[in-house]
Amino acid sequence: MKNMQRLLCVLTLGLLVQARGEVIFLDTFDRSEAVYSDINSNLVARQTGGTTGSSYTLTVVGDGNCSLSSNPQLGGDNINLLVKGPATNGAEYTALDLDTDFGSSLVGKTWEFSYRERIQRAIGYGGYTGFTVGNPADTTSGAGNGFSFQFEPTGAWKVYNDGSQVGSGNAGEVTYFNNFSVSALFNETMGKVELSVFFDGTTNRVVLGTFAATFADSSRYVELRSHLNTTTASGRIDSVFDDLKIETIEAQDGVVFLDTFDRRGDDFGDINTGLLWRQSGGAVTSSYTPTIVGAGGGITLGANGSLGSDTFLMRTKGPAESNQYSCVDLDTDFGSNLIGRRWEFSYRTRLQRAIVYSGYTGFTVGNPADTTSGAGNGFSFEIEPYGAWKVYSAGSQVGSGNAGENTFYNNYTVTAAFDEVAGTAALTVYFEASSNTVSLGSFPATFADGSRFFELRNSINTNTTATGVIDAVFDDLKITADPSGYAAWADRYGLVEGPSGDDDADGLSNLYEYGLGGNPTNALDKGASPSFGVEGSGFSYVYPRLSDPDSGLAYFLETCTDLVGGAWTNAGVAVMGTNVTGGQLDFVTNVVDTVEDQKFIRLIIE
Numbered sequence: 231m232k233n234m235q236r237l238l239c240v241l242t243l244g245l246l247v248q249a250r251g252e253v254i255f256l257d258t259f260d261r262s263e264a265v266y267s268d269i270n271s272n273l274v275a276r277q278t279g280g281t282t283g284s285s286y287t288l289t290v291v292g293d294g295n296c297s298l299s300s301n302p303q304l305g306g307d308n309i310n311l312l313v314k315g316p317a318t319n320g321a322e323y324t325a326l327d328l329d330t331d332f333g334s335s336l337v338g339k340t341w342e343f344s345y346r347e348r349i350q351r352a353i354g355y356g357g358y359t360g361f362t363v364g365n366p367a368d369t370t371s372g373a374g375n376g377f378s379f380q381f382e383p384t385g386a387w388k389v390y391n392d393g394s395q396v397g398s399g400n401a402g403e404v405t406y407f408n409n410f411s412v413s414a415l416f417n418e419t420m421g422k423v424e425l426s427v428f429f430d431g432t433t434n435r436v437v438l439g440t441f442a443a444t445f446a447d448s449s450r451y452v453e454l455r456s457h458l459n460t461t462t463a464s465g466r467i468d469s470v471f472d473d474l475k476i477e478t479i480e481a482q483d484g485v486v487f488l489d490t491f492d493r494r495g496d497d498f499g500d501i502n503t504g505l506l507w508r509q510s511g512g513a514v515t516s517s518y519t520p521t522i523v524g525a526g527g528g529i530t531l532g533a534n535g536s537l538g539s540d541t542f543l544m545r546t547k548g549p550a551e552s553n554q555y556s557c558v559d560l561d562t563d564f565g566s567n568l569i570g571r572r573w574e575f576s577y578r579t580r581l582q583r584a585i586v587y588s589g590y591t592g593f594t595v596g597n598p599a600d601t602t603s604g605a606g607n608g609f610s611f612e613i614e615p616y617g618a619w620k621v622y623s624a625g626s627q628v629g630s631g632n633a634g635e636n637t638f639y640n641n642y643t644v645t646a647a648f649d650e651v652a653g654t655a656a657l658t659v660y661f662e663a664s665s666n667t668v669s670l671g672s673f674p675a676t677f678a679d680g681s682r683f684f685e686l687r688n689s690i691n692t693n694t695t696a697t698g699v700i701d702a703v704f705d706d707l708k709i710t711a712d713p714s715g716y717a718a719w720a721d722r723y724g725l726v727e728g729p730s731g732d733d734d735a736d737g738l739s740n741l742y743e744y745g746l747g748g749n750p751t752n753a754l755d756k757g758a759s760p761s762f763g764v765e766g767s768g769f770s771y772v773y774p775r776l777s778d779p780d781s782g783l784a785y786f787l788e789t790c791t792d793l794v795g796g797a798w799t800n801a802g803v804a805v806m807g808t809n810v811t812g813g814q815l816d817f818v819t820n821v822v823d824t825v826e827d828q829k830f831i832r833l834i835i836e
Contacts, residue, residue, distance in 0.1 A: 292322025365449030524554025597681030
């Protein structure tokens with residue numbers, strides 16, 4: 231065995247954890263000098279609002295430049311990307327690349343890239359301003375392996391992803407001599423981005439749409455560009471930018487799904503518009519499938535002054551010749567987030583009632599959720615205009631009663647608290663005007679399989695003969711789950727710092743104390759430590775691992791031969807077996823080869 235005495239084991243304990251709503255990058259472009267200055271001057275003072283800074287690389291094709299300046303119309307200090315005509319080759323531009331790769335802060339997350347802009351337009355020209363995110367970001371229009379947005383002076387726009395055009399249209403306002411803000415909200419789990427433009431003068435926000443946004447690798451470089459097409463006019467075009475910002479958006483603690491139905495535009499819209507923005511407060515997003523049975527029904531986003539803020543509306547119309555309804559099904563199956571846990575489903579609602587009718591509003595959870603009243607293999611709740619209610623589980627009625635208040639012209643919140651271990655659901659209704667919380671009871675709640683689809687419904691029955699409109703208005707559709715894994719463990723100990731923190735200051739991060747079975751409030755209890763020894767012609771490394779299959783952790787070893795310039799890999803490491811103890815911790819035995827004279831080993835828990 232080669233120099234076994236020189237083999238050094240290193241247990242590396244650390245994890246980079248992103249804070250909630252963290253500003254990764256912010257450049258205000260505020261100058262310390264009174265004169266025009268280089269784009270890379272005063273960087274530290276300008277970029278103190280973000281956790282990461284960046285210098286810039288300027289590229290000029292044709293006649294142009296870039297500098298820090300002041301634009302009183304846009305306000306404050308800013309950067310000016312200048313391109314001059316005439317353009318003879320149709321590809322003259324000034325581009326500004328951020329030198330920092332933000333991939334380590336953004337990959338796999340939901341994040342927003344935004345900036346303010348104004349085009350100072352002195353000649354008639356064909357061209358655009360815009361941005362690209364990818365690697366490299368500074369590719370020809372529409373090319374590359376990332377995402378690009380182009381905005382023309384007339385308001386026309388184009389979107390490219392992975393080299394192909396995926397969208398185009400017109401924002402309805404010109405961009406020259408007009409202050410506007412561009413927002414790109416990326417959801418990397420879904421591989422999508424939602425683009426919107428806000429015009430300061432008209433206070434009009436235009437949602438351009440949701441588009442595919444895929445990246446070939448983990449690099450997230452950013453570029454701004456002012457581009458001239460072929461033009462014979464002489465003059466200068468100044469594109470002025472300010473408040474360049476990159477910010478992560480993370481789900482609220484314990485929130486699996488949240489739809490606020492808040493619109494980024496002013497118009498009434500389709501239920502599936504603006505999903506990424508509306509649902510950014512939850513860990514999971516979902517589109518909707520609407521179903522309308524009967525004439526005159528409809529489903530739309532809109533504003534309801536009585537319920538407050540933006541909402542979505544399900545409309546049915548009488549008379550009803552048969553059971554008629556409007557419903558929306560959430561297309562996402564939340565089973566993997568909810569099975570075997572305690573969780574809540576809730577929403578605010580109000581019945582806008584214009585006729586006397588027999589019917590109900592309510593919800594169903596199951597697979598499929600959109601079954602006839604009371605049927606299916608899941609759990610259903612129905613509440614009628616005069617407060618009467620019914621509950622169904624696995625196709626059978628398991629409860630009924632009266633909540634004691636009307637639901638028409640009355641704001642109320644429905645909450646269903648599911649305990650899947652006990653197989654029950656506790657239902658409550660809170661009436662806002664009277665501040666009255668009515669407990670309807672606890673009922674059996676069983677499911678035939680692992681699917682947890684959701685549906686909301688507004689239904690009228692056959693004995694409704696009156697003619698009129700019934701609008702059921704919903705808001706703040708929410709699914710929360712009790713913490714599991716690390717989150718439950720941290721709650722039990724009342725930890726203040728995050729997974730990478732060290733509440734008991736013992737030198738071991740909270741996440742590693744969780745993974746090793748330690749006590750994060752007792753510096754003397756770090757949990758079980760790995761053990762080392764000789765195993766044949768190799769070296770054995772035994773590490774503890776939580777036995778709970780829902781711990782949410784992954785454990786593995788990495789090795790390196792040079793701590794200064796070497797790369798960490800799993801080469802030469804083999805798992806030989808696991809000692810299942812039946813207790814809190816199991817123990818995993820690994821064999822590490824000794825081909826090299828020296829080798830460093832670290833345990834990764836993530």
